[in-house]
Amino acid sequence: MEITRRRLLVLLPAAAVAWKYIQAGTPEASPNYKLSEHWWGMLIDIPKCIGCGSCVRACSAENDVPDGYFRTWIERYHVPDWAIECPEVESPNGGKDGFPPNQSTGKNFFVPKLCNHCADSPCTQVCPVGATFVSPDGVVLVDKNYCLGCRYCVQACPYGCRFINPKTNTAEKCTLCYHRITKGLTTACAEVCPTGARQLADLKNPSDPIHEFLKTHSVQVLKPHMATGAKVFYNGMDGSVR
Amino acid sequence: MQIPVEGFMYPNEVELQWSVLIVLYPFITGLVAGAFILASLERVFRVRAVKPTYRLALLTALAFLLVAPLPLQLHLGHPERSFEMYLTPHRSSAMAMFGFVYLWYLMAVLLLEIWLDYRRDIVLKAQSTSGLTRVVYRALTLGSSNISDRSLSIDDRVGYVITLIGIPSAFLLHGYVGFIFGSVKANPWWSSPLMPIVFIFSAMVSGIAAVMLLYMASTKLRGKEIDIRCVDVIAQYLFYTFVIDFSLEMVDLLQRIYEADESFRSLDFMVHTRLWTSQVIIQILLGTVTPIVMLGLTQVVKMSEAARKRIYAIAGSLTVVGIFAMRWNVVIGGQLFSKSFLGYTTYKMGFATREGLLTAIVLMLLPFAILWVLVKLLPPWPDATSHASGTAPAHGTT
Numbered sequence: 001m002e003i004t005r006r007r008l009l010v011l012l013p014a015a016a017v018a019w020k021y022i023q024a025g026t027p028e029a030s031p032n033y034k035l036s037e038h039w040w041g042m043l044i045d046i047p048k049c050i051g052c053g054s055c056v057r058a059c060s061a062e063n064d065v066p067d068g069y070f071r072t073w074i075e076r077y078h079v080p081d082w083a084i085e086c087p088e089v090e091s092p093n094g095g096k097d098g099f100p101p102n103q104s105t106g107k108n109f110f111v112p113k114l115c116n117h118c119a120d121s122p123c124t125q126v127c128p129v130g131a132t133f134v135s136p137d138g139v140v141l142v143d144k145n146y147c148l149g150c151r152y153c154v155q156a157c158p159y160g161c162r163f164i165n166p167k168t169n170t171a172e173k174c175t176l177c178y179h180r181i182t183k184g185l186t187t188a189c190a191e192v193c194p195t196g197a198r199q200l201a202d203l204k205n206p207s208d209p210i211h212e213f214l215k216t217h218s219v220q221v222l223k224p225h226m227a228t229g230a231k232v233f234y235n236g237m238d239g240s241v242r
Numbered sequence: 243m244q245i246p247v248e249g250f251m252y253p254n255e256v257e258l259q260w261s262v263l264i265v266l267y268p269f270i271t272g273l274v275a276g277a278f279i280l281a282s283l284e285r286v287f288r289v290r291a292v293k294p295t296y297r298l299a300l301l302t303a304l305a306f307l308l309v310a311p312l313p314l315q316l317h318l319g320h321p322e323r324s325f326e327m328y329l330t331p332h333r334s335s336a337m338a339m340f341g342f343v344y345l346w347y348l349m350a351v352l353l354l355e356i357w358l359d360y361r362r363d364i365v366l367k368a369q370s371t372s373g374l375t376r377v378v379y380r381a382l383t384l385g386s387s388n389i390s391d392r393s394l395s396i397d398d399r400v401g402y403v404i405t406l407i408g409i410p411s412a413f414l415l416h417g418y419v420g421f422i423f424g425s426v427k428a429n430p431w432w433s434s435p436l437m438p439i440v441f442i443f444s445a446m447v448s449g450i451a452a453v454m455l456l457y458m459a460s461t462k463l464r465g466k467e468i469d470i471r472c473v474d475v476i477a478q479y480l481f482y483t484f485v486i487d488f489s490l491e492m493v494d495l496l497q498r499i500y501e502a503d504e505s506f507r508s509l510d511f512m513v514h515t516r517l518w519t520s521q522v523i524i525q526i527l528l529g530t531v532t533p534i535v536m537l538g539l540t541q542v543v544k545m546s547e548a549a550r551k552r553i554y555a556i557a558g559s560l561t562v563v564g565i566f567a568m569r570w571n572v573v574i575g576g577q578l579f580s581k582s583f584l585g586y587t588t589y590k591m592g593f594a595t596r597e598g599l600l601t602a603i604v605l606m607l608l609p610f611a612i613l614w615v616l617v618k619l620l621p622p623w624p625d626a627t628s629h630a631s632g633t634a635p636a637h638g639t640t
Contacts, residue, residue, distance in 0.1 A: 069253075069254060070253045070254055073252075073253050075250075086584075087584070088250075089250040089582065089584055090250060091250070091252075091253055093253075094253045113252070122426075122427060122428060125334045125335065126334075126335050126336060126337060126426070127332050127335055128327050128331065128332055128335045128337040128338040128340075129323075129326045129327055129330055129331070129332055129335075129338070130330060130332035130335075146323070146326065147319070147320065147323075148318050148319065148320050148321075148323045148324060148326065148327070149318050149319015149320045150314075150317075150318055150319075150337065151259040151260060151317075151319075152335070152337050152422075154254075154259045155259060155260070155426055155428070155429060155577075156426055156427075156428055157428060158427070158428035158581055159252070159581070160251075160252030160253075160254050160255045160580075160581055160582075161252075161254065162254065163254040163257075164259070164319060168319075169319030169320060170319055170320065226427065226428065242581075242582035242583065242584065
């Protein structure tokens with residue numbers, strides 16, 4: 001076929017569009033996964049967390065999280081008896097390397113943090129182009145091929161869970177290992193937790209143990225006054241946790 | 243680069259997300275809205291004394307409006323995708339409407355009003371000049387060269403209606419910018435229903451002060467006499483608007499102090515440490531209380547013209563600096579504390595970086611360069627039209 005100037009003008013944009021699709025790659029198929037049958041969240045059992053940092057390392061490796069940024073992290077709280085409103089908190093390198101031995105007496109505990117996958121998430125509300133969204137199965141995701149990098153979502157998250165990936169210049173956060181959970185696996189952090197402090201929860205699955213746990217334990221979410229519909233539930237959470 | 247942190251920050255919070263460029267954004271749009279409101283004083287509210295500044299105010303608003311999206315573009319991680327805000331706006335986002343509000347204000351209000359107001363001058367210039375200048379003015383006529391009395395009268399009436407629409411549009415433009423911050427419930431420093439109103443009044447304050455200074459400086463540079471009646475009236479409006487603006491900010495502050503919610507201790511500490519210079523010293527004492535007192539004195543004490551001019555120049559300059567400091571304290575201050583209320587980070591501004599000081603300085607100088615071109619192209623001086631065409635000024639019927 002002879003390539004005339006007119007044909008070239010038609011072919012070039014078509015080739016550009018095709019190249020964009022090739023670059024985006026083919027999404028992995030999960031043929032047996034039905035979006036409407038799941039509503040994902042997570043259970044964090046604070047008394048079980050030993051602050052080993054395995055979850056942070058696993059998350060970092062699984063999701064290629066850049067150094068100095070965190071999809072999940074661990075905080076160590078020290079709450080003096082006389083100042084429960086002013087706890088001392090630390091999270092050296094997000095707890096990735098564990099914590100130095102604790103010198104202080106009094107109440108000490110670890111709190112793992114991650115995106116709360118809010119049902120009414122302020123971060124998705126503010127995205128000017130809808131690049132971040134709540135999936136039909138309840139996971140807050142970011143389309144990095146669409147995100148402008150305006151950082152409004154980072155400002156809007158009350159929990160400090162988002163950051164701008166310096167490699168892609170787009171917003172990034174915990175995906176609840178969406179590429180794993182849609183294939184019947186658990187999240188990387190829950191997989192490696194040696195004490196079972198993190199458990200993936202499917203709130204739409206009637207046989208998920210989360211239902212029994214929620215019935216029999218007093219659980220809380222972070223910053224309930226923000227009314228975000230957070231779906232990361234904390235068991236045994238002290239009132240001083242922010 | 244290690245960023246100094248005091249206390250505890252969530253690990254992803256240490257780095258500030260919005261830089262000095264985002265400080266410029268509300269500052270610049272504020273100047274646009276304020277300058278337009280000053281122009282509308284003459285056009286709609288028939289405050290004849292400020293007429294010498296009418297056209298200058300419109301051109302100032304245009305020069306700054308053209309620059310307003312640049313800091314945002316430079317800040318975006320993917321500026322090439324910014325057009326998506328027009329194609330697929332996310333309706334629940336406070337930010338998504340910026341493009342539309344901006345375009346509305348630029349195309350439907352400012353450009354149209356300036357064109358209608360200058361149309362007669364443009365046509366006359368197209369007829370009286372030659373060469374490239376003639377081509378430029380002919381293009382600016384947009385093919386409309388009818389300057390009959392009837393046609394000019396229609397221009398005038400349409401211009402009046404556009405100014406009427408322009409006033410709420412100016413409020414919308416800057417109130418909207420305030421809402422972008424005021425609606426972030428995660429950030430107690432920003433989250434306030436008063437934020438859009440404070441932004442509107444502070445915009446009026448900065449715009450009025452800027453046009454007053456530009457008028458005084460440009461008149462001096464042209465070797466003409468400053469119309470003291472005009473600056474007296476502008477200064478009077480500046481004083482009244484500033485008193486309202488300051489009162490609103492004080493209401494907000496008192497409410498916060500009295501309520502003393504969970505964030506108060508953290509924010510109070512921040513104001514007394516990291517923001518002490520920029521907020522208490524520069525914004526409140528130097529940039530607000532001092533100009534209000536100075537302008538107030540001119541209202542109650544009899545002074546010579548020279549003294550008044552000097553006071554207006556100093557008070558106007560302090561006002562613009564104070565409003566810039568206010569934008570700084572809102573944008574940067576709102577990111578210095580942790581949402582855990584347990585710690586503070588530091589803003590490290592680069593110099594010759596994409597979002598550094600040099601970029602900010604260039605962006606702040608750019609509107610003045612644009613204004614210089616606009617003034618050359620469309621002289622706003624009351625005496626300019628008569629010089630050019632040998633006839634009375636076009637804008638004389640309102």
